[in-house]
Amino acid sequence: MAAQIYSGEKYASRRREISANLAKRPEFHDSKPLPFMTREEKILESSRKLTLISKHMNEIIDPSDKRELYHLNCEVLGIEGNPMALHGDMFIPALTAQASDEQQEKWLSRALRREIIGTYAQTELGHGTNLRKLETIATYDVDTQEFVLHTPQITALKWWPGNLGKSSNYAVVVALMIIKGKNYGPQTFMVPLRDEKTHQPLKGITIGDIGPKLAYNIVDNGFLGFDHYRIPRTNLLMRHTRVEPDGTFVKPPHAKINYSAMVHVRSYMITGQAIMLAYALTIATRYSSVRRQGQIDTTQPEVKVLEYQTQQHRLFPSIARAYAFVFAGAETVRLYERVLQEVETGNVSLMADLHALTSGLKSVVTHQTAQGIEQARMACGGHGYSQASYISEIFGVAVGGCTYEGENLVMLQQLARYLVKSAGLVQAGQSSKLGPLVAYLGAKSDSTSLIDRTPTPGFAEYVKTFQHIARKQTLKAAQKLFGFMEKGDTREVAWNKSTVELNRASRLHTRLYIVEAFVRRVEEVADPRLKEVLTDLLRLHVNYELLDVAAYALEDGFLSSSQLDYIREQLYFYLAKIRPNAVSLVDSWEFSDRELRSVLGRRDGNVYENLFAWAKASPLNKTDVLPSVDKYLKPLMESARASKL
Numbered sequence: 013m014a015a016q017i018y019s020g021e022k023y024a025s026r027r028r029e030i031s032a033n034l035a036k037r038p039e040f041h042d043s044k045p046l047p048f049m050t051r052e053e054k055i056l057e058s059s060r061k062l063t064l065i066s067k068h069m070n071e072i073i074d075p076s077d078k079r080e081l082y083h084l085n086c087e088v089l090g091i092e093g094n095p096m097a098l099h100g101d102m103f104i105p106a107l108t109a110q111a112s113d114e115q116q117e118k119w120l121s122r123a124l125r126r127e128i129i130g131t132y133a134q135t136e137l138g139h140g141t142n143l144r145k146l147e148t149i150a151t152y153d154v155d156t157q158e159f160v161l162h163t164p165q166i167t168a169l170k171w172w173p174g175n176l177g178k179s180s181n182y183a184v185v186v187a188l189m190i191i192k193g194k195n196y197g198p199q200t201f202m203v204p205l206r207d208e209k210t211h212q213p214l215k216g217i218t219i220g221d222i223g224p225k226l227a228y229n230i231v232d233n234g235f236l237g238f239d240h241y242r243i244p245r246t247n248l249l250m251r252h253t254r255v256e257p258d259g260t261f262v263k264p265p266h267a268k269i270n271y272s273a274m275v276h277v278r279s280y281m282i283t284g285q286a287i288m289l290a291y292a293l294t295i296a297t298r299y300s301s302v303r304r305q306g307q308i309d310t311t312q313p314e315v316k317v318l319e320y321q322t323q324q325h326r327l328f329p330s331i332a333r334a335y336a337f338v339f340a341g342a343e344t345v346r347l348y349e350r351v352l353q354e355v356e357t358g359n360v361s362l363m364a365d366l367h368a369l370t371s372g373l374k375s376v377v378t379h380q381t382a383q384g385i386e387q388a389r390m391a392c393g394g395h396g397y398s399q400a401s402y403i404s405e406i407f408g409v410a411v412g413g414c415t416y417e418g419e420n421l422v423m424l425q426q427l428a429r430y431l432v433k434s435a436g437l438v439q440a441g442q443s444s445k446l447g448p449l450v451a452y453l454g455a456k457s458d459s460t461s462l463i464d465r466t467p468t469p470g471f472a473e474y475v476k477t478f479q480h481i482a483r484k485q486t487l488k489a490a491q492k493l494f495g496f497m498e499k500g501d502t503r504e505v506a507w508n509k510s511t512v513e514l515n516r517a518s519r520l521h522t523r524l525y526i527v528e529a530f531v532r533r534v535e536e537v538a539d540p541r542l543k544e545v546l547t548d549l550l551r552l553h554v555n556y557e558l559l560d561v562a563a564y565a566l567e568d569g570f571l572s573s574s575q576l577d578y579i580r581e582q583l584y585f586y587l588a589k590i591r592p593n594a595v596s597l598v599d600s601w602e603f604s605d606r607e608l609r610s611v612l613g614r615r616d617g618n619v620y621e622n623l624f625a626w627a628k629a630s631p632l633n634k635t636d637v638l639p640s641v642d643k644y645l646k647p648l649m650e651s652a653r654a655s656k657l
């Protein structure tokens with residue numbers, strides 16, 4: 013099963029080898045539990061481990077393999093980030109996709125050798141979503157052949173970029189490019205921020221950390237201001253866009269080609285989110301198979317809480333989602349890598365499809381992941397609320413994905429634009445022009461779903477029902493938009509009046525895609541035992557997901573109430589059927605205890621002993637009497653006693 017999750021036996025066994033290797037190297041382990049450290053201590057500890065990784069990486073992994081590096085980072089550095097998180101996630105991808113060969117020779121090679129540390133500085137205090145209204149300006153000075161970077165007002169301060177505050181000495185900065193008074197929109201520049209020797213900010217640069225956040229606090233998200241700061245013309249990233257010495261602008265082959273670093277993270281983060289969801293579910297499912305509370309049969313001992321149908325309903329559909337997301341994530345990465353290669357040859361035809369797909373997936377997956385993690389926390393009762401579970405940290409890190417790389421409700425609208433165009437083609441009788449991701453929009457629906465008409469309906473019946481729902485909602489939302497426009501609204505006003513419905517269409521389209529990705533994967537599985545378990549999980553998934561969106565199919569009679577009853581019964585049947593495999597389904601992700609960092613979710617199941625040992629190690633228990641008691645509480649109690657006398 014691990015080979016299914018990690019797209020092949022080769023990587024699944026490499027993960028095992030890497031974990032086994034690290035188990036023997038205590039210097040790579042957390043020196044104490046992360047929840048017991050201050051932010052400063054965590055940053056120091058993370059930097060220590062980062063240095064070790066840099067020195068010894070070649071002994072442990074193949075550094076050219078992104079997945080091996082990702083696993084090494086998960087085990088050693090964990091999810092709370094590290095001082096070079098953005099270096100790998102965005103700085104290097106931005107240079108790879110946007111710097112010319114010459115620029116890559118100059119900077120990418122240094123970045124890869126970690127001679128310099130970089131980040132991606134785009135968001136500002138006043139603007140994150142609307143990139144066309146960024147306020148940092150890069151004005152071209154023809155005389156000196158330099159760009160002058162400037163922060164004209166407080167809202168133009170860069171704000172949020174990860175590792176900008178304290179760790180990075182370079183950044184790919186996004187600024188509005190002005191040449192001879194003309195605004196050429198957001199462009200990307202390579203900008204030195206700090207002296208390479210002293211690490212002091214360079215003259216003209218104001219820089220710092222933005223303070224603690226909900227989570228992800230090892231990362232020093234930062235602010236940055238420029239005071240007429242000059243960089244050479246050749247620091248504009250020029251793989252696709254160019255500015256000649258005389259100020260002539262050479263257009264790229266696609267207007268949004270500069271957004272590639274965002275598309276990179278959106279493509280990869282689907283897998284990252286699946287993994288964080290699986291962390292929380294591993295902890296909660298293991299704990300639920302140890303925790304005993306209450307009886308189902310009063311003549312029998314107390315049961316494991318995992319025997320309760322409500323607990324299964326709380327956890328198992330999310331287990332199915334974690335599998336669905338990791339399968340969809342693998343497809344997304346493949347498409348991203350393909351588009352990256354095609355863009356290299358000048359073919360930008362798939363960029364819009366990739367953008368639409370990743371915009372929808374990042375939004376739906378991050379939202380459902382956060383929901384699933386929070387349910388996993390509650391499934392652990394009081395102990396879920398303790399940082400010993402580590403689930404609150406996992407939640408805090410994962411839920412950041414709802415905001416970064418494009419706020420979810422905004423990104424759903426990006427997919428909606430694509431869907432509306434497709435709906436327009438259907439309306440114009442040009443369905444043959446629809447791309448493969450939306451071809452279903454042009455197909456005709458059956459008059460009703462056939463879901464309960466055969467003893468065991470195939471997945472095709474479910475897919476058709478999801479298609480019917482997504483198609484109906486897309487065409488309806490597009491119709492709403494077109495209707496407002498016909499009545500005289502501008503497109504923008506009409507769009508705003510239709511966005512709730514348009515975003516619903518985007519979610520339904522994306523949920524259909526996720527179901528299809530799951531079906532595609534299960535169909536490929538050869539081993540019959542594995543296929544049976546995954547088929548059960550898929551059946552749980554399609555019934556759960558369909559129930560969640562059934563209103564759309566009930567309102568036009570595509571599904572009947574008796575079919576709904578059937579779907580509910582199927583759901584309950586598969587909850588019970590999956591129960592014996594539940595722990596194996598989470599164990600199959602093969603997370604080591606070091607990677608999980610959860611006292612509650614350890615493989616040995618010794619929950620109570622482990623919790624007690626953890627509490628005893630809490631810094632507050634170093635002494636029996638705290639200074640706060642000596643200083644305040646004792647005098648308070650003493651004066652209360654004295655006044656009583």
Ligand SMILES: CCCCC/C=C\C/C=C\C/C=C\C/C=C\C/C=C\CC/C=C/C(=O)SCCNC(=O)CCNC(=O)[C@H](O)C(C)(C)COP(=O)(O)OP(=O)(O)OC[C@H]1O[C@@H](n2cnc3c(N)ncnc32)[C@H](O)[C@@H]1OP(=O)(O)O
Pocket residue numbers: 018078079082097101132134135140141142143144174268271272274275277280281282283284363364367415416417418419422426429430
């Ligand atoms: C087990 C294996 C694991 C393997 C893992 C291996 C490696 C690991 C690697 C990575 C790590 C994995 C996970 C990462 C995890 C954590 C990441 C850590 C930290 C995250 C740090 C966060 C960083 C950031 O947040 S950076 C800032 C991000 N900011 C945004 O996203 C801003 C959002 N806004 C926008 O994108 C845009 O403004 C907008 C909303 C898209 C609108 O843009 P605008 O220019 O105004 O365009 P429009 O007018 O709306 O549209 C015009 C036209 O263009 C189309 N368009 C827009 N964008 C794109 C695009 N990118 N590509 C193609 N086309 C695009 C748009 O649709 C429209 O088209 P149309 O006119 O035809 O409709």
Ligand SMILES: Cc1cc2nc3c(=O)[nH]c(=O)nc-3n(C[C@H](O)[C@H](O)[C@H](O)COP(=O)(O)OP(=O)(O)OC[C@H]3O[C@@H](n4cnc5c(N)ncnc54)[C@H](O)[C@@H]3O)c2cc1C
Pocket residue numbers: 098132133134135138139140141142171172173174228233412415416417418419420421422
């Ligand atoms: C953990 C974390 C890490 C980050 N790392 C980086 C980084 O490394 N580099 C970087 O540059 N940035 C980074 N960011 C910034 C991040 O990309 C932005 O916060 C994000 O893109 C959202 O933009 P915003 O903050 O301007 O939100 P806003 O756009 O102000 O959103 C506020 C609200 O307005 C709504 N809204 C905005 N526009 C529209 C619209 N057109 N239609 C309907 N509703 C709308 C949103 O849906 C939301 O509800 C990070 C953020 C976080 C939380």
